[in-house]
Amino acid sequence: MALLEISNLTVQFGGLRALSGFDFELDEGQLHGLIGPNGAGKTTAFNVATGVYQPTMGDVRLAGESVVGARPFEINRLGIARTFQNTRLFSGLTVLENVLVGFNQSVTHGFWGTILRTPHHQREDRMHEHEAMRLLERFGLANRSEELAQNLPYGDQRRLEIARALATRPRILLLDEPAAGMNPQEKIALMDLIRFIRDEFSIGIWLIEHDMKLVMAICERITVLDHGETIAVGTAAEVQADPKVIEAYLGEPVG
Amino acid sequence: MDYLTQQLINGLSIGATYALIALGYTMVYGVLRLINFAHGEVYMMGAVVAYWIAIGIAPWGWPVWGALAVIFGGAMGACAVLGFAIEFFAYRPLRNKPRLVVLITAIGVSLLLQNLAQTRYVFGPTPEAFPAVIEAKTVVRWTMGGPDNVVTVSNLDLLSLGLSLGLMGVLAWVVLRTRQGLALRAVSYRFDTSSLMGINTNRTISFTFMLGSALAAVAGVVDAIRYDVRPLMGLMPGLKAFVAAVLGGIGSIPGAFVGGLVIGLIETLVKGYLSSAYSDAVAFVVLIVILLVRPSGILGRYEAEKL
Amino acid sequence: MKDDGSRSRGWSVPAWGVNCALVVLVAGMWPLDWVLVEQMDEYYLRVLILVGLNVILATSLNLINGITGQFSLGHAGFMAIGAYATGSLMKYFSPTGAGAEAALLALLIVGGLVAAVAGLLVGIPTLRLRGDYLAIATLGFGEIIYTLIVTTDRIGPFEIGSSSGLHAIPIRTSFFWAYAGAIVCVASIWRLSYSAKGLAFRAVREDEIAAAAMGIDTTYYKVLAFVIGAFFAGVAGGLYATYDGNLAPESFRFTKSIELVVMVVLGGSGSITGVVVAAAVLTYLPEQLRFFAEWRMVIYSLALILMMLLRPEGLLGGRELLRWRRVAAATTVGGDAVQSGR
Known part of the structure; x- marks a missing residue:
């Protein structure tokens, strides 16, 4: 099968x-x-x-x-993750944030953890950020992590979309x-x-x-x-x- | 039975003005995919202009039909110019901007007109009765069964229904039989390619705004004569007419007309059988139900999003 | 609140430090309240408190409209629900003595929760709508709420007052409560929208289809935005009810909703600090223009139109003060809810 x-x-x-x-x-x-x-x-x-x-x-x-x-x-x-024929990045978010969205479903802390900013929440955020940066490094996008996705050259946008899809594991x-x-x-x-x-x-x-x-x-x-x-x-x-x-x-x- | 008949007549009479306003919403939405929030204020400005004309011509003691012709004609002309100006100054520069930006601008234009009308240079904050150009009187009176069961139709009801039916006919002729109407249909069908087909899109859009605004002016004058003139009078009829346009299927001209009459009927029935307090809210209940159950409206077509 | 902006900069203020600072800030409003009551002109103190309430209202609307990219024109309806819930309960119980402050807090939260339930009810059916249709539907909900209020005289033992309004509510809210509420609201919404989990709100705004393809339950986040936004609007309503003591149903109609939308738009949709500044300025300015009464609203609406024509992204264009990392405005991006269809 x-x-x-x-x-x-x-x-x-x-x-x-x-x-x-x-x-x-x-x-x-x-x-x-x-x-x-x-x-x-x-x-x-x-x-x-x-x-x-x-x-x-x-x-x-x-x-x-x-x-x-x-x-x-x-x-x-x-x-199952995908990319789109005409890239559909979150164009107003930064490169790093685009990838971090992919980690959203692996976040284990809840609503109150976010509002109270508990240590658990902070640890998890930092860990995801670290992973996201590693992913961006592999795609040669780490040095642009703070740029808005819409400002990337076209080829980079395509690669970012793949990186973002991979972030959902x-x-x-x-x-x-x-x-x-x-x-x-x-x-x-x-x-x-x-x-x-x-x-x-x-x-x-x-x-x-x-x-x-x-x-x-x-x-x-x-x-x-x-x-x-x-x-x-x-x-x-x-x-x-x-x-x-x-x-x-x-x-x-x-x- | 007589009570119901009377409610139906009142409903059609009110619905006819909603229909006239709704036509402008639907035509503008058709060409620009914009909810022209300021449209209710154009209706109000029609009433204000008519008010000033009526005051101006009052000393001359013209015959009723002459006075009405001048009042309606003047209000229609003034509102057509206003509609043109709104589109030209506020919406045209935003043609390629996100829809929400245009929508917020439309809200701004609506607020501007409301507040301009509240200054004493335009109208003033307090409601004024319309000068007695035409006296409201009962022209049809049916006695059904006994002296208590009377159904009446006033000359204003006839004026309202007659004008909206007549103008609907004129509009149908313009849209279906004239070159400008063909252009209007082409633009609302395919905005981008119609300009490639040699259609002057800007002119067509201006024409649409002027046409819609003139129709709203007619509704404004009818309601000014029927009730009174006030700077915030455009708010509720404007919103209800929008609901009517959505109900009929936004973008559909016959739909707007039917939707207007239906909203007018529903509203009067609610007023007559439940409570007048609910008459404003019922339009919104209809709107939400329609949007959830059949977003394309009674006569509209559904546009799916392409991925 | 610099901890967010500096995440990848190598230094950071620990969260407990920021939490402590926030608690100190809220506590600091208490003595400040005393000073202001002693020193400040009563009229200006009132304006200051209204600024606090409008900050809560505009910030909570910003979560729905600016950060999640929906378009609500019915925010005053949620405020009305909170105002009437808190106000009516307050009038019924009229708590006094030692427990009065605790009772106020409890009733404010109750008002917020009732509004949040309304937010849930409004949020779910409007999910199928976007952009301008959503705007009109929420406007309709606001008007329906208004109609329900003016046709209801009382619910059980609790007075609503129908069209004549609800009067003689015990006055309990002061500067302290208004600003404690504002600080909690702004801090909560800031943390929600700039955390890993809250990134989902902005992803929904940017592109719903892509967000769903990334495993984000877009429905959940849209409804959540409505529920949280309605909660804070309800709290603001409760604060207003217990500050003014009188509620007129007319004041919660869509003119109020539009006023709030204007604050969000001029502040720069999505920018929390921008909207806070806009709420403060747009509450204060009209008060200053009172002598100019006739032209005040004309200027206001002209400013809105000109802003849209010249700088549609708003005051801060989606950036945040106190935060160097850029955040784009909802109006500058290609999310399908906002992009022109043609």
Whole structure:
């Protein structure tokens, strides 16, 4: 049994079938890519897995338990964290605060502890801050921790969003086009970073990305969607050779 | 039965003015997604302008219809200018600002007009009766069963209903049949792309404010004649008309009209059968129920947030 | 309160030290009360006490509007509930003698709790609404509360007084109580919003969808903001009732709510110190402009419009005095509740 199991997932918006009969599996330590032309249903799959949309049919199971019907914050607490296609940082909070929000659910002190500022509360706050700074160091953002997230350069914002997601201590991380808008050097650094996250945090990573080079280079397995249907699953080489995939991309050579 | 009939007539008569105000809310919301908080004050300014005109023309002893035409026309014109000015000076500079900033500005404009009206240079703080241009009298009188069961319709009820129905017809014609109306519909459908289609968005927005303000002025004059003129008179009708617009489905023109009549009816029924103390609050109960049960209103369409 | 700002600066005042300082500060209001009663002009003392009450009201509204990014236009309703609860109970029991001060404290807390229950009732249904719709719905709640007050003569043995108001409430609140309340309110809300747990309020303001994706129960925090905000507004209402001795239902209508919103907005939504300063200035200034009565509110509303046109982020723009670390204003960010839809 895989950690994340999606079976026969179908999502219908009015007359539009955004996703049909989608099957997917992901385990800890795996890096699985999800590609496909615009409107193929990639982000829809993420939105269902994180509870933003409810599926019309099918099931999403995390460690054997169905998470369908759970609300987004509950799903995050169960262990699925994500980033967004158009970054959704807390732009008016500092870089450090953005990450600290991720630690919110591990806070054990309550309301009165906060107001009375008990020693327990202070210890815990300091500990989380320390952890958050360590996380930022790994992402090369420690020296900007006091800056507002909205003032970061674009590439840093993307990385901060990943750091923030990791702060919730997920078992599965969903990355929605993390390389969008990055320059080639940043993309290379991002590839290293994603591999590093997988190994260091030993979590499963599910990646939507338009940059074929990046996907082909780091993902062990790739799923290709087109018009809500899965048209191919396999290694980079298998997928690249698949005639249906080539057709979906209008005959352009993949990769 | 007769009591109910009478309440229904009163309700429609009051509802007709709510409908006229609600049309302005809904049209502005349609093009700008803004709750124009100052709209109730435009209605009040319509009453104030009408008051001054009526006082000015009183010595000349014009026939009723002539006097009414000048009063209504003058108030509509003045409020159209006011509506234009509010949009131009207060809202236009904030076109790309967060909605809450614009909403707070609208609250500011509303406070400004209320307080300007309270100065003696504009109107003064105390309520004044409207000059006797038209005398309220019963024009229809049905006796149902006995001498105690009488249903009456006053000339003011007819004026209120007639004007709002007539203006609704004019508005429908403007929106559905004229170029400017087409532009209005285009802008409220897709703000960003309509300017790419060669529509002058700024002019369309100005036009919408002027149209809505003129309609509010009519309601203001009717209520000024029916009750009296006071600087804070715009508050409650303004809020109730907003509720009417939400009830009808904000952004929907026929919805605002229907919503106005429904709010007027509900209010008079509550007043007639429960207590007049509840008549102001009932609109808000309706609002909260509508927002929770069917936020798109009776005739509106729902816009989902895109992730 | 510098302990927060210096978290990552390597030095910090221990929390017990700050707690002690706060207790000393509150206690210090007691002798100050005596001095002021002796030395100060009665009229100015009244203004000073009203400043204290408005600080509580504006700061508690700031938690809802500025820090959590909701938009309540019904805050005066919560104040009314607290005022009537405390005032009516006070009139019924009229405690005197040794226990009078303790009874006042207890009744103020009761008033706050009753208002907090109302905050819960208002908070839950309004969760589905945002931005301008939320504003109108809360305004409606405030007006409904007003209507309930003017149509209720008494609840059991407790007098409400319907439209003629509640009069002859025993006067117990003094400078000390007003400012003890203000200090507790400001310190509590400061600590809530700048602690690890309270960061969630601001995360909700910035982006609800992202906050939920980070495991934050956005519903819980929005309702909590309403409950805490209503509690302090209720306490302020109770203080007012036991200070003035008379309650007129008209004074809790949405004109009062708007006045409070203006304080939050001009102070800089989200900035606690900014809102405290704005509450003080906007309570004092209109009193000073009394000779100018006719134009006073005209100037007030023009100032609000000009502020929105020229500096929409408010006086402090979301920064805090006494705290060098920056905090952005609710109005400058892209939270979906505040961002323009087009």
